[in-house]
Structures are given as structure tokens and as C-alpha cells.
Amino acid sequence: MPVSPKKLAKRDKTPLIKRTDAAKLYKLKPADLDTLLPAKILDNFYGGQTKKYNTGDVERLAAQLKNDPSSSAALSRPACTTKKKGGTIMKTQAMQDYQLTAADMGSIKPRQVKENPHGDTEFMYVYNLVDVKELAKTVHGGAAASSSQSQKTSPRKSPGNSKRSPRKAIQILCRGFI
Secondary structure, three states: OOOOOOOOOOOOOOOEEEHHHHHHHHOOOHHHHOOOOOOEEEEOOOOOEEEEEEHHHHHHHHHHHHHOHHHOHHHHOOOOOOOOOOOEEEHHHHHHHOOOOHHHHOOOOOOEEEEOOOOOOOEEEEEEHHHHHHHHHHHOOOOOOOOOHHHHHOOOOOOOOOOOOHHHHHHHHHOOOO
């Protein structure tokens, strides 16, 4: 879990090393470096921050990961992301609206992964709406049966208000495509 940028590590007698240099030189993942407290944080010219670590801390982390690769924080990080394609939807909302399970959602890549602002240990997953709709079609049996004229003219209900059968979810999915 990333550390708070307000806390800094105590300087030791080893020189400071920039985050990017530490990652390249010691072959560390950014997620692993996030487990260390930086010794110094500087604002850079482009509006971001440059983090510098104690070289001794980085060397100890590299040695620990060499001895026990399973302790890497990179293994607990979420899957890599995909390119943007239109609208977005949160994982929990997609699971409710399209009656998908967490296992179903795991088969597609998220568009963005963020830390949860509610303080939970879980990450927030943001998916492309197009990808979620395609997944729902495959999970619930492909294309929906032809909609009757009465279904097309009936007012559309809010997606999360009631439980629906998979067939109903497909009909809702396909309204925009028919």
C-alpha cells in the first residue's frame, strides 16, 4: 500500500537515490518502492514530485525481494489497464447493473485503477462501459431476443433498482444497439 507523502524516512549515512534510478538500477517495481518511505520529496518543474530514497533502504528491499519474491507488493497490485473507449462504469455498479460476478469482471481489464478514497484496502476499478456491455452479452447468452414494440416504448427503469433475470439484463443492454 502506498505510503503517505507527508511522512519521510530518517536520513541514513547512505546517499539518496531517485525513484526512477532505484527502479532501473535494482530492478524494482514501482509498487515495491511504494512500500518504502522516501527520505526527500521535491517538487519538479512539470508539477509532479520527485521522490528520493535512502540507498540503504533500497538495497535492503532489493535483497529481501531477491530472497523472497513472493513478498513483492507488485503481486498484489491490480491488473494492468486498457485504453479509453467512451464512457466509464465502476466495478460494483457494473456488477449490479449487468448481473456480473467478480470472476466475470476479472476477465476484462480495467480502464483505470485508483486508491479507494473511503479508506478501504481494496482498489477502485473503473471499466470501459463498452467492455462491460460486451462481457454481459457473452455471459448472459449473446444477443437478446427481439424486443417487442411495447418494450421499446415503455419507460426505462433505473438499472440498480430491482433484481432482473439475465434475459432482462440482455434486453436492457441491447436497447441501444437495436
